[in-house]
Every structure is written in C-alpha cells, then in structure tokens.
Amino acid sequence: MKPTAIIPLLPFLLLAANTTTAGELAPVEKPLWEAGIAVGAATLPHYMGSDERYTFAIPVPYIIYRGERLKIGREGITTELFGQRNLSIDASLGIGLPVRNSNRARAGMPDLKFNFQAGPRLNWRFFEDEQFKVTARLPLRGVMDTGGRWLGSVSEPDIAFEYRPNAETLLQLNAGALFASRHYHGTYYSVAPLYATPIRPVYQSRAGLHSLSLSAIARYRLNDSMTLFSAMRYRNLASGVIADSPLVKDQNYISATVGLAWSFWQSEEKGSHSD
Secondary structure, three states: OOOEEEEEOOOOHHHHOOOOOOOOOOOOOEEOEEEEEEEEEEEEEOEOOOOOEEEEEEEEEEEEEEOOOEEEEOOEEEEEEOOEEEEEEEEEEEEEEOEOOOOHHHOOOOOEOOEEEEEEEEEEEEEEOOOEEEEEEEEOEEEEEOOOOEEEEEEOOEEEEEEOOOOOEEEEEEEEEEEEOHHHHHHHHOEOHHHOEOOEOOEOOOOEEEEEEEEEEEEEEOOOOEEEEEEEEEEEOOOOOOOOOOOOOOOEEEEEEEEEEEEEEEOOOEEOOOO
16 A cells, blocks of 8 residues: 555456466466456555544456456556566556545645556566466556646555465465655645644655555455455555654554455457466
C-alpha cells in the first residue's frame, strides 16, 4: 500500500489468475483469453500512517490474455524485452482512496481526492525452477488525482519470492521499499501554517524513503474456474523521511484482503502456458 490508502488497480486480479502446475511432465495449455470476476473484502488504514481504518467489500472484473510475448493478467500488462523471457516490462498501476477531513488527524484540513497511479515497471526474473521463482521489480509511477492535480511520483522496488508446492497452490513473499517525491510526500504529510494547531505543528516533507514493506500472498485453485486468495501487507514508516510528520499517527501499517475469483468465460483458443 502507498501513502494514501493505495491499493493495486486490480487488487483481486493480482491473486486470481490460475497458477502454472508445478512439477508437471508436460506444460498444460491454458485459454488464450479468460474473463471473470473477483469478490473480496479488505481492511486497511485511511492512509499510510493513519490510526483509522477502512473495511469494505468490492467486486472487480478481470481479463487474462496469454500471448507468446504480451500477457495481461495478475501482473498487469506485460511484454518481454529483447526476446528475453526473464526480462520484461509491464504497466505498474495503482489507485489511492479518498480521505475526508473527518479523519481525526486531518480535521480541518482539505480532503484527499481519489487518485490514480501509472507508469512502467521493469522485471528481472533471475531464478526459476519447477517450484521456485525469484524476481526483482523496479516500478516508477506518476500520480494524479480526480481533480486533475499532479501529485508527484512514487517508486517501490521489491523482490518477489514465489513458491508453488503443488498444482493448486501458490505462495508469494515480497520485500521492498517505497520512495516518493517531495511533492507527493508534501501532499499527504506536510502541515501548512494555516492548518497548524497546538497538537499539529507546521511540518514540511521532503523526498526520499517512505517505508519498508513485507507482504504475503496465497491463492488456492479449487477447480478450473474458482480460486481462493488472500494477501497481507506490513509496512514500517519509522525509517522513512516522513516518520516525524504530525499526520503519522501509527508507524506500523497492516492491510489484509481475502476473497474468491470466478473465471466465467474461457476461449477455445489456447495461449502460452506460462503466467
């Protein structure tokens, strides 16, 4: 999650796509196209550093495409670079949920609008066997809110460790760090003199490290069309440049998601077996 209540643009699709069977003697062909819907519940703080939370349920439609080089699925829109299977680039996307000034820490301050994040992400898969895969990922996203205001940029490099113990199960552990521009940090953590109070002093943010993170993802395929998924993320803001902001009320961030994905349509034409 990002400084506001940032979630992946397709949070359930991230977990919903079927896994490749581990240890199979021959690869299983999968549909070139799939369409489905994921329904799940999530809980997360109003924004990174808030001690108040959102809890909600939401349905999310998704599409999967398994082309030879271009893929659309749980990692977004991905294409191989220079014909190298272990090097790819995809579209890194995200959204930020709105935060009203009814939030106690931000009482009397302007609302935070719903925002969108988009940009490229470079992926280097430097280890893979039948059960394990390790990938280094480097995204860079620009951020704009629904009012058309430019909010700066963020980057969240991480390493993803993926384990497939059997054909139905996928477990993934991600470790990373979030960095943001001065403008982005200022939007969410600075306190201008106009909004200062005895318990909320003036504060000016700067660019740099926001937080360190660790996340765990699990999904279990019930059958060819139904998949259970869950995810949990922990962030620590103590080492970040915004840790001293009066708007940071909790330096420990925890979010969780659980749900079910249903693939209700699959094409007859088969695509690449590698997801």
